[in-house]
Amino acid sequence: MTQEHIVVFQPSGVRGKVPAGTHLRAAARSLGVEIESVCAENATCGQCRILVEDGRRGGVASALDHVTPMGVDEQEFFAKRTKAWKRLGLDIERLRLSCQAEVCGDVVVFVPESSRGNRQIVRKSATERLIDVRPTVRRYYVEMEPATLAKPLADVARLADALVEVMERVGDGANCIAPGPDDLRFDYTVLRRVSDAVREGDWKISVAVWNDCEVIDIRSGYHDEAYGAAVDIGSTAIALYLCDLASGEVVATESMMNPQTAFGDDIMSRMTYQVDNEDGLAALHDAVLTAVNTLLGRALRRCKLEVDDLLEMVVVGNTTMHHLFLNMTTAHLGLAPFVPTMHRSLDIKARDLGIEANPAAYVHLLPIEASFVGADNVGVLLAEEPHHQDDELLIIDIGTNAELVVGNRKRLLCTSTPTGPAFEGAHIEYGMRAAPGAIERVRIDDDTLEPTYTVISVDDEESPQAKGICGSAIIDAVAEMFRVGIIDSSGRFVERTDLPRIRQGEFGWEYVVAFEEETSIGHDIPITIQDVRQIQLAKSALYAAAHILLREAGIQRPDKVILAGAFGAHIDPTQALILGMIPDTPISDVYAVGNAAGDGARIALLNRDKRREAMELVGAIQRVELPVDPDFQNQFMLALNFPHMAHPFSSIAHLIPASEPDPVAQRFLDLHVNDPS
């Protein structure tokens, strides 16, 4: 039998027993303690660092050698970072990566604040949208002739006859393909209840019919409850909207962080985790399934509804989330030629997936556009409807992987580009998710170069001290640093020694946003030159993708730029333009539309015609493959400068410093660009 050891996590005091050989981070997870990770436990991000206590603590004799010695990967990681950890005041003798150190004796572990996982502030509320309510699931009230010796028709046949009559009478016109009695299917769980239900209701019953062809629920007497859920599974957060299928009203909204973040912050890390671990797929699938069931349970309880009342669910997510939700491998999606298992939409019984709904209910997944342009983007299209407009729209859903669509009713093109996790605060020296304690907005005074910032707090609580900086603030900070001249258009610091905030740090020049005494981590929070580089790489990939997509569509300048997604809703459009994240567009034509993917899921839940429209869109949209575009590298290099090496940004030209031509940029232009327009 495997030996077990006691593990205590401080400062929470959570303790429990785990088998010898368990990684500390896995032990923490099993005991409900969240420790950060960005690299899928590859010993490269350092977010999971902890301290091993040496000595007796709370009745446990802990020792440094009660965890396994460092392997090569961990040694290499620390060799590069020792000075930085010392600077943080951490005792490096006791410092370990919790994803690498394995338990081999009783141990007490201290999780520093910078490594603690937080409940992210999930901002995914439903938007007011006009939806023509024509759901796939509809309830009918049926009064049947009782069975008699003279007419001993089977109960199901008798019900089918009566139901078809009612459907012809009250079905929603052309939308109701009234079936013949023989065309109606009955779910097995309904079949088993039919005989009792009709008699208990004195031959008066209510049934729910899915897609005009299958009876999925039967109740004695009159009932008109019919509910459905629209679910948006994002890489970072999951949002669920519980809707009344008859009225279309959103009766409850629930959201939470995607627990898969414990396995890596971006989709690439999770795909790697799945491939590298024998039980990787099961762990990732279970995590998302449990989260969806948790949200569903909360929403139903909030509305005092039963599990059986949930008659359908529509799910959207990027291709990786889609596959993991369906318990399908992402191994081949991550390798050239990056092909998903399926493109088409799918209807699958909730019970087959383990969704805690009415056992006969269906889960509908919207189709996938391209390898990395998923069902979430189809949701965005259903919500924003570029295919019904004359204006040329550029729609950008920003995440660790950005999905872009351009066009109008005549033609639509899509592509995707990895932007890395920098926009979400990862790979940034003091980056963190949008959680309590994160700096979320930054402004810098033009004259004094002093910053002002706001910190995310919990509900009405007083603003806490800063412990890091989240994506929207990193974009703010770098844009402001460029605007006021702390960095130049190439991202280099303008070296000066007269201000303590601008200084040489561990990694080169840096600008201090918050000094130690303003923070809860006992250290200054600077934006380093390396952070600026990370933002340059991310914004450059995004801009180059948008530029090539517009070029392929033959569009000089889009009429509107739409920023979709919760993150898009928190970016300041002016700062995005100053950085050159998005093509030059008048600020008044840049719109943030919030969680359009979730809205699209809701639209598909409430209007079945939209599901057909989604399939037509996926069939018609033209996919642009950036990896094979010979111009992508050039465009990427050109976009590294703020806001761009060659493109004028007239919409924000008055806001940014007039700079001398950058000689490096000029040389690149001379060498590689004949027509920079």
Ligand code: FES
């Ligand atoms: S180094 Fe441990 S999770 Fe990244």
